[in-house]
Amino acid sequence: xxxxxxxxxxxxxxxxxxxxxxxxMNKTPCLKSLVMRAILDELHQTQCQVMALGRLSAxxxxxxxxxxxxxxxGVASDGAFxxxxxxxxxxxxxxLTIETVSRVISRxxxxxxxxxxxxxxxxxxxxxxFSDELLxxxx
Numbered sequence: 001x002x003x004x005x006x007x008x009x010x011x012x013x014x015x016x017x018x019x020x021x022x023x024x025m026n027k028t029p030c031l032k033s034l035v036m037r038a039i040l041d042e043l044h045q046t047q048c049q050v051m052a053l054g055r056l057s058a059x060x061x062x063x064x065x066x067x068x069x070x071x072x073x074g075v076a077s078d079g080a081f082x083x084x085x086x087x088x089x090x091x092x093x094x095x096l097t098i099e100t101v102s103r104v105i106s107r108x109x110x111x112x113x114x115x116x117x118x119x120x121x122x123x124x125x126x127x128x129x130f131s132d133e134l135l136x137x138x139x
Contacts (some may be wrong), residue, residue: 008084009073053095061094062104063134066114070124080115080123108134 025032045068056064073081087105091098108114113130115123124130 008089009082058094058096058100059104059107060134061096062090062101063108063113063130065090065094066108066122066124067127067131067135070122070127075123078123079125080117080121083120083122 021035025035048064053061069083070081073084075081085093087101088098090096091101094101105114105116109116112125113134115125117123
């Protein structure tokens with residue numbers, strides 16, 4: 001069965017035949033545990049995304065997206081991370097319009113919740129406060 005995927009950052013992909021993966025997991029319980037944890041984490045992220053589309057405000061959706069992206073990509077020594085998606089792609093991902101995403105990002109910037117940096121980078125100066133204030137209803 002063919003699959004397709006689109007990456008937003010550079011990736012390296014290696015296909016492993018299912019039989020080989022199954023055999024390796026049976027020989028190495030630690031590998032099986034790691035694979036299962038990764039699958040469950042992705043499932044949880046997908047469930048959160050589906051729930052967010054239905055019950056969160058636009059600001060909560062964008063805030064949750066930025067916070068999760070920051071945690072997933074990781075931050076550089078300056079506390080910033082790359083925003084690898086265009087606003088239209090973010091809007092599509094969150095079920096919003098590009099205008100709404102732009103307004104929310106502008107509001108977050110104006111309220112000093114985020115900093116927009118050169119070269120498509122973004123920083124969340126106080127991640128704990130960001131999470132507490134903007135994501136309280138998303139949990």
